[in-house]
Amino acid sequence: MSTGSIQARAEGWLGNNDVRLLVALALAIGGLYALFSVVLGFQLNGTVNTLRRVAFLSAIYAMLALALNLQWGYAGLFNLGAAGFMAIGVYTMGILTAPVTASPPGFGLPLPVAIVGAILMTGVIGGLAALPAIRLRADYLAIVTVAFSEIVRLTLRAPEFANTRIAGVAFGTGGATGLSLPSNPIRILFYTDPAATAPAPNALGAAIFSAVEPLGIEQTLVIGWAYVVVLCLCLGLLYWLMIRIGKSPFGRVLKSIREDQQVTQALGKDTRLFKIKTFALGCALMGLIAILWRLSGGYASPRMFKPIQTFYIFIALFIGGTGSPTGSIVGGALFASLLFEGPSFIRRVVAEYLQLSNAPDTLVGALAQLGTLDVTPLLAYSVQDVSISALRLMLLGIVLVYLMQRHPDGLLGHRKAIASSVDLSQQATQEDDNE
Amino acid sequence: MAARDYYSRGQNLVYNRPVLVIFAVIGVFLVFDILRQVGTGTIVITDLMSYLWNGLVLGMSLGLAGVGLSMTYSILNFANFAHGDLITSGAFAGWATAFLIAGLGEFSVESLILIGGPIAVGSNELGINVVNTPLALLAGLLVAAVLTAALSLLLDRIVFKPMRSADGVTLMIASVGVALFLRNFLTYSFLTDSRGLTGGNVPQFTIAGVTFGGHQITLVVVAALLMLGTHILLQYTKIGTAMRAMAANKDLAKVTGIPTERVVKLTWIIGGGLTGCAGFLIALQQGTLTVTMGWDLLLLVFAAVILGGVGSIYGAMVGGVILGIASRLALVWIPASFLLVAAFVIMIVMLLVRPSGLFSGRTTA
Numbered sequence: 006m007s008t009g010s011i012q013a014r015a016e017g018w019l020g021n022n023d024v025r026l027l028v029a030l031a032l033a034i035g036g037l038y039a040l041f042s043v044v045l046g047f048q049l050n051g052t053v054n055t056l057r058r059v060a061f062l063s064a065i066y067a068m069l070a071l072a073l074n075l076q077w078g079y080a081g082l083f084n085l086g087a088a089g090f091m092a093i094g095v096y097t098m099g100i101l102t103a104p105v106t107a108s109p110p111g112f113g114l115p116l117p118v119a120i121v122g123a124i125l126m127t128g129v130i131g132g133l134a135a136l137p138a139i140r141l142r143a144d145y146l147a148i149v150t151v152a153f154s155e156i157v158r159l160t161l162r163a164p165e166f167a168n169t170r171i172a173g174v175a176f177g178t179g180g181a182t183g184l185s186l187p188s189n190p191i192r193i194l195f196y197t198d199p200a201a202t203a204p205a206p207n208a209l210g211a212a213i214f215s216a217v218e219p220l221g222i223e224q225t226l227v228i229g230w231a232y233v234v235v236l237c238l239c240l241g242l243l244y245w246l247m248i249r250i251g252k253s254p255f256g257r258v259l260k261s262i263r264e265d266q267q268v269t270q271a272l273g274k275d276t277r278l279f280k281i282k283t284f285a286l287g288c289a290l291m292g293l294i295a296i297l298w299r300l301s302g303g304y305a306s307p308r309m310f311k312p313i314q315t316f317y318i319f320i321a322l323f324i325g326g327t328g329s330p331t332g333s334i335v336g337g338a339l340f341a342s343l344l345f346e347g348p349s350f351i352r353r354v355v356a357e358y359l360q361l362s363n364a365p366d367t368l369v370g371a372l373a374q375l376g377t378l379d380v381t382p383l384l385a386y387s388v389q390d391v392s393i394s395a396l397r398l399m400l401l402g403i404v405l406v407y408l409m410q411r412h413p414d415g416l417l418g419h420r421k422a423i424a425s426s427v428d429l430s431q432q433a434t435q436e437d438d439n440e
Numbered sequence: 441m442a443a444r445d446y447y448s449r450g451q452n453l454v455y456n457r458p459v460l461v462i463f464a465v466i467g468v469f470l471v472f473d474i475l476r477q478v479g480t481g482t483i484v485i486t487d488l489m490s491y492l493w494n495g496l497v498l499g500m501s502l503g504l505a506g507v508g509l510s511m512t513y514s515i516l517n518f519a520n521f522a523h524g525d526l527i528t529s530g531a532f533a534g535w536a537t538a539f540l541i542a543g544l545g546e547f548s549v550e551s552l553i554l555i556g557g558p559i560a561v562g563s564n565e566l567g568i569n570v571v572n573t574p575l576a577l578l579a580g581l582l583v584a585a586v587l588t589a590a591l592s593l594l595l596d597r598i599v600f601k602p603m604r605s606a607d608g609v610t611l612m613i614a615s616v617g618v619a620l621f622l623r624n625f626l627t628y629s630f631l632t633d634s635r636g637l638t639g640g641n642v643p644q645f646t647i648a649g650v651t652f653g654g655h656q657i658t659l660v661v662v663a664a665l666l667m668l669g670t671h672i673l674l675q676y677t678k679i680g681t682a683m684r685a686m687a688a689n690k691d692l693a694k695v696t697g698i699p700t701e702r703v704v705k706l707t708w709i710i711g712g713g714l715t716g717c718a719g720f721l722i723a724l725q726q727g728t729l730t731v732t733m734g735w736d737l738l739l740l741v742f743a744a745v746i747l748g749g750v751g752s753i754y755g756a757m758v759g760g761v762i763l764g765i766a767s768r769l770a771l772v773w774i775p776a777s778f779l780l781v782a783a784f785v786i787m788i789v790m791l792l793v794r795p796s797g798l799f800s801g802r803t804t805a
Contacts (some may be wrong), residue, residue: 049784083609137792143609144519145791148742152784155739236510316616323613368629369550387628395627405617406599413610 023331030335031074033058034342038350045357052219055350057229059342063321064236065298066345067337070321071243071330078328079256080283081263082139085147087291087318089154090127092310094292095299096161097123099184100176109168109177110183116187120296123290131288135281151312162307186299195224232301239297240334243290257353259283263328266271297357313398320344321402323408327413336415348397352388364389463793473528474772482770486649491768495655497725499764500584500663500739502744505718506756507670508711509741514687514751515707518611519788522618523715528731529591530716531723532626537680541576542568557727567640570658573589581662581720588716592708619735626731634730634798636732637723666717667757671712674753679706740780742747743787749797759798763787 035056042052069087080173100118103111114122138149160178162165167180178184192199195210206214206224214224250256252328261269262276262409269276317340325336343357364385386392408415466635477483509523532555539552543566568576599618603611642656682703685693694700722737723729744763748755763783770782790797 140794141791142613145746145795147609147612148519148739148746149788149791152739152743152788156781156784159777159781163775165775167778313620319613319616339698367550367554367631370556391631392628395624398624399628402617402619402621402624405620406614409606409610409614409617410599410602413606 015027016135027334027338030338031060034338034434038342041350043356044216045354047357048221049355050223050226053222054229057226057233059346060233061229061236061301062241062341062345063338064233064284065337066318066321066341067334068240068243068294069291069318070325070337071240071247072287072294072320073322074327074330075247075290076249076284076287076324078333079251079259079263081143082135082280082281082287083143083147084150084284084287084367085132085312085315086150086152086154088310088314089150089157089297090131090288090291091283091295091314092154092157092161092305092307093130094123094127094289094295094311095291095305096178096184097126098296099179099186099305101405102187103176103185108184109179111420112176113239116190118188120293123296124263124293127292127413128285128289132285133280134288135284139277139284141278145311151315154310154312154315158307158310161310165365168208169300179306180415181307183304183308186303186305188227188303189232191235191300192228194231195228203258203410229301236297244334247333255279255282258352260328316401316405317345320405320408322416323405326412332415333410344397347399348393355384355388375396450734463789470773476631477772484509488769488772489648489650489770493650493652493656494647495765495768496761496774497660497764498768499662499744499761501718501722501725501760502712502741503757504663504666504721505669505759506732506741506744506748506752506760507717508713508715509755510748510751510753511683511707513745515683515690515704516611518615519610519742521612521615521738522595523615523624523685524734524736525619525622526588526592526712526715527719527722527734527737527741528626529622529734530584530588530719531589531733532630532719532730532781533587534580534716534720535723535729537583537798538568538580539578540574542566542573554630555637556633559801569638569642570654573641577724581717584715584716585713587711588719591719592712592715593705596704596708613625621734623731630731631770632731634728636728638727655725655727659721662717662721666714670714670753673710679703683707739787740783743790744781744795746787746795747790752797755797762798 028337038056038059042055047055069091073084073087075085098116098119100111101122102115102116103109105111105113112119113425134150134153138146141149162178162181164180166178167182168177169175187217188199192204195206195209196204198204210224213227217227251260258269258274258276258279261272262279262432266276276440299309321336321340322333323336324339325334359381365374365382368386371383374382387396474483474488478485478488504650505523507525507783508526509520512518512520512523536553539555540549543552545568567573570577595618595729599614600611603614608616638655643696645652674683682693682698685698686695686703688702690700693703719734724732726733740763741760746759746764748757748759762785764788767779767783770779774782
């Protein structure tokens with residue numbers, strides 16, 4: 006098998022150094038998008054913006070997958086309610102920072118205080134939710150957590166809490182219309198007064214803006230990329246934290262719970278307490294990451310926290326393989342760049358290359374013209390907004406089924422962080438070789 | 441002695457199951473509060489009767505939709521997240537048929553098969569309802585049952601059969617993938633518009649201030665008949681006995697010589713058929729159809745099944761009715777935007793207090 010040996014050699018070169026693997030992956034994805042854009046002659050500003058979007062989503066989904074991996078990959082807690090905890094984080098931050106005079110009013114606290122408050126809130130609610138829930142079987146836990154996330158979403162959407170007053174304190178979730186969030190904090194690097202409507206750039210801002218101006222790159226794009234750099238730093242920090250947790254005594258207990266809870270209990274560990282702590286920590290991280298996600302958009306609405314959001318993270322996690330932090334990042338990046346953003350990019354390519362006539366109104370109309378061996382009506386139908394997003398989600402469904410059938414541990418599942426400090430399986434095969 | 445006996449049993453209950461006792465006390469308090477509010481006239485008795493009737497209608501929908509889910513849950517041992525989208529698939533298949541039969545000759549086949557959507561078919565001009573076009577509806581119900589059963593078999597063959605030995609969580613995640621695929625296949629084919637289904641004058645009866653809609657009555661009656669049929673099938677036929685044996689102990693059933701794969705196929709056929717009927721009837725009662733109908737119902741159906749006890753089809757029926765009535769009665773205390781929240785809270789409480797459900801230990805199929 007020549008492909009096998011190429012794969013083996015590639016793995017030999019990349020596999021023994023995780024950082025090298027991640028950098029190679031980032032370059033490969035970025036290169037792929039850049040290559041297509043250059044070949045197709047897209048504008049530089051648009052190309053750089055596409056790359057920014059892909060990098061932004063990759064970093065966010067990699068971080069979310071890392072947080073979920075802590076719960077599922079390390080402790081074996083199947084949390085299908087990630088979207089609910091993300092919503093709690095974002096909304097707590099939004100309500101704490103909203104000015105007292107705004108509609109709906111908030112508490113007017115500075116952003117860093119609000120972020121700390123939101124992390125605490127998500128962690129505490131996660132811990133309280135875990136208290137009864139961790140006794141449940143994995144499938145019941147999944148149903149309970151998905152119901153919990155729907156309760157959170159429906160409560161945030163309810164008109165009763167959109168603009169309310171409880172115990173004399175006025176605040177609100179904004180209901181179905183959503184909640185305004187503070188503007189992107191990274192702007193402070195580039196502007197003297199970031200809150201103004203047409204802010205004047207400071208020294209750094211002026212220097213960078215004038216340097217990229219001739220290339221046709223807009224100011225918002227520079228800010229966007231600066232934000233992506235910050236996100237990548239956060240991702241690095243989280244990755245380091247996960248590796249540290251995995252190697253710490255705490256992490257080893259978690260992995261032993263995943264392998265065999267009864268043995269862990271027999272060794273005198275309070276597995277219940279470990280699970281609750283892990284669940285709370287994972288939820289707090291999800292709240293924080295969701296804040297990082299929404300701060301760039303400056304706006305949150307209950308629609309963003311449907312269960313499909315949780316499924317996205319799970320797909321990312323399963324692509325990379327459960328139980329391995331490197332796998333989570335690879336999964337997040339592959340999910341965001343190929344599955345999440347890929348179809349809309351392909352759609353732009355199709356629209357650019359084929360001068361598509363007006364799309365037929367219905368699938369029947371599109372299929373009827375297949376009789377004359379003309380596929381363009383079907384293509385035109387398929388690249389409409391609704392159809393392309395449906396096709397994308399159909400693809401996600403197929404990927405999920407395929408992964409569960411062929412690679413239930415994920416593409417990098419064989420790298421699962423082992424529970425013991427020495428890899429016993431490897432040692433056993435080495436002994437076999439010696440014989 | 442007897443009093444002493446009750447006392448010690450009560451004491452045991454308080455010590456061993458404090459959560460259960462707390463919820464029981466809350467439940468009794470709520471019942472008394474309803475009686476008090478009716479007594480003081482805070483709620484009108486006709487409103488209360490309306491809540492009960494609408495709750496029964498919702499409950500029968502959930503019960504019928506839940507039987508199939510409960511059957512696959514107990515025989516294949518996984519929570520099928522694709523069940524909601526099987527409901528939707530049944531509704532679309534059935535209603536395309538009903539539209540085709542009711543409107544052939546008057547409207548283009550294209551617009552009828554797509555159930556209106558981008559090309560408007562005035563559902564009012566078509567005038568489908570129980571009195572005007574009973575045959576179209578009957579045909580729709582049959583096609584919904586047959587096509588959903590066929591779809592279930594196909595999905596089992598492609599997705600679930602190759603992973604028979606996989607654990608419940610893996611199967612559950614695969615079913616999430618199936619759900620995504622099915623729902624978005626429907627979106628791709630039919631687009632997202634919410635479409636009106638029924639038209640003309642739907643008969644309704646008003647007795648003592650409570651309105652009983654013609655389609656509500658149809659749903660309750662047909663659902664009750666289908667459940668009765670399922671009961672007879674499971675209780676008095678060889679297939680039913682084999683299914684119950686498999687739900688109780690798969691290995692033992694296999695050793696006894698029960699062809700387990702054939703039973704699994706039959707489970708999908710019967711469960712899928714009932715699910716398709718449920719989708720068609722729920723759409724009939726709502727009068728509108730969207731691609732997210734089944735997905736939006738899924739958690740409620742899970743709640744009904746869990747309330748009744750996973751694996752028990754009678755549990756699914758009873759659980760559905762209790763949940764339907766309880767969530768509508770909740771309107772006495774809470775605003776309508778928290779209706780679903782109330783149902784989910786009931787489910788979570790049930791899972792925490794008594795995860796085996798009301799009909800625990802009686803895995804009848």
